[in-house]
Amino acid sequence: MRLGGKVGRDSLAGRLTENASEPGFEFKPDQPYAELWMGTHPTNPASLHSSPSTLLSKHLESHSELLGSGTEGQTEGHVPFLFKVLTCKQALPLQIHPNKELAKKLHEEDPEKYPDINHKPEIAVCLSPSFLGFASFRPYNQIISFLTKTPEIANLSGDIKNKIDQFAKNPTGDVLREVWEGFLRLSDDESVVKQYAERVLKEGVEAFKDFSGEGFSDREKENLLKAIKLSKEYYHGDGGLFSTLFFLNLVELKKDEGIYVGADGPHAWLEGEIVELMAISDNVLNVGFTPDEDKDDPSLVSKTVTCQSKTPTELKLISQIFSKSQKGQSKVYKVPFEEFSILKISNDDVLIPFDGPAIAIVSSGTWDISGEKAEEGSCWFVGAGTEVEFERERKEGGEDAQVWIAFYDADAEKDEVGEK
Template sequence: MGTHPNGPSRIISSSGDADIDLGAWVRKNSDSIGTEMEKNKDLSFLFKVLSVKTALSIQAHPNKVLAEKIHREDPKVYKDPNHKPEMAIALTPFQGLCGFRPIKEVAKFLKYIEEFRTAVGGQHVVKLLSSSNCVDQALQKEAMKDCFTGLMNQKKEVIHAQLSSLVNHVTELEKEGKDTSMYEADVLLKVNKEFPGDVGCFAIYFLNVVNLKPGEAMFLRASLPHAYLSGDCIECMACSDNTIRAGLTPKFRDVKLLCEMLDYASLSVAQAKFRPIQRGNVTYYKPDIEDFMVTKVEVPADTTSGILQCIDSASICIVIQGEGQASSCSLVSPLDLNRGFVFFIAANEEVHLTVSSQGMLVFRASYSVKIPSA
């Protein structure tokens, strides 16, 4: 949902016909998208709903400087010059990989799992094990980078052999009813089933496994490694398609670039989660960037009406639960709303919701604007 040229949304007329793509409409009506976005005559955000069954690739997104460089050098692969920070908000229980684990956790896996040590390479393992006991963060990042790069550049036959050995061992332990939590068995067996023999299966020992409850979120800033494993989510990002991949994917992999650009700082699982701001029945997911924010509006089941407040930004909304109608000063007649309905709100326009007895849940993407005070 948005104006990215790879797949712009369409505006549907009251007769049900697709009249014009949203990008073209925005360019003709740039005074309706808000003060900041009006400067570029385009929406700064791209809005998605993802339902993840098969894992989505181990990847990261470039910052603006790198995005401009790789677009200039290889426009067929990197199709626009924009950065792509993104937010994932869980709609159902959601699992993903996000950021490098605390170095002591990685060291523990290296000590415990022989196949992982072999896949990484002995010289890199020694460096990480020794640096895990010091307080020099620069040295820890360097050791993490060397180990991860060593894994990603390991010979395919070594990866295949070691992964096969590890999966067979974990499978036998499960058959015997033994504890396999130290192997991250559930995640290991899932990703190996979906991408057999893929080097990305070993990356689960470098990256945090993050489990989100509905409403919890991850903010994926530039250079932060991540992957989506399972579940449904709302996703919002800067208007870009720039993704640099290195594992768990049949798509193009740019291993050298990914390993060079990643942020190798360690994060805890708690640090990998994003903390939204709550204001009554409205939740604001507002990261420290200008391109976008997401607002979750809940109309309780015992309430018959709600409001999508006036903001200085055009926005795109999707109804996740409930049914009812939306009305505003610019609408000749109310819009009928139901689950999955998507609608566009011009800047500085207030929308009133009339909902059924079951309530309503709406997610709204917009430019980053000021949050109302408590």
């Protein structure tokens, strides 16, 4: 649970938790629910439904064949990814996950704060009608528009303004890193941020009348306004508004659209519901939408990022019929690496066995999974080498029905799961 979740059954994570949790779990309709975790992560490990006192990791330690090729480089008994359903109604912390090189260095320097040496790329796919989130740096010309057409910039320090001038004249990743670090140093109670938010909310989309071209369509301006409204409601004055809005893409996903964020890609999820898939790692740097005492050193954070710009189109994932789908009713989201993948099943199908592990969750509808009834929230571990059959229960009204599967499969086509 996080403060950013929706309350009770308004939260998809909450509704799914009713069936995904251990026997005796008490669902509280007045409590916010933000995250449902699936996997063997020690912070919130899964147990067997048939034996709630048995952790999945312990079961897999004595049945390592169920992990197959997914055991490479992993702690014994652990699934090589963390699968989540996430519901948010306000901005979750602006975060960066270090790449492998920096993760190793941080672990050696402070193993308590950075407990492993893994990187943490992420996949997110939208489950709600729409989802908003900040991800990766905008094209440089868009960043320059924000930094040169925002009146409140004049109220910032001379040091930041000098760095902005340098970036406008020489827009490179190295210069941008210095500019962004200056903005990361703004506190969670900045008067200039409050002034900006109040002005924009008063003016509405007209506040962006001088912004044009790619990244500034009418719809994108409406989303900018929405992000500022959310910031004022939950984080009024937090410098994270400037270090996201001015620098990062504000990406809108529609239902079933996916996005990929690399290991050093800054991101902050704003509003909506997603399935999220990531490497098992606790390495994270928090830099915004969180109290000052919880923020990490900006100089360390700025060294983490490449400041490589991308467009929302470049971040979004393409889906296609999965080659291991015998009936063509499963779509896999193409990712740029082989560490883990995600697919969606929307109708009756049979999956050819993976050579690694998988975790499946029923996000909607009622299904028969290899002869057993599975309702909304049912969560399944699928061992390597296991063929699985999915049959959806038909109801009047054409009820939406989906199963989401996170998996590792070195045998899959490389244009589907990427190269390792």
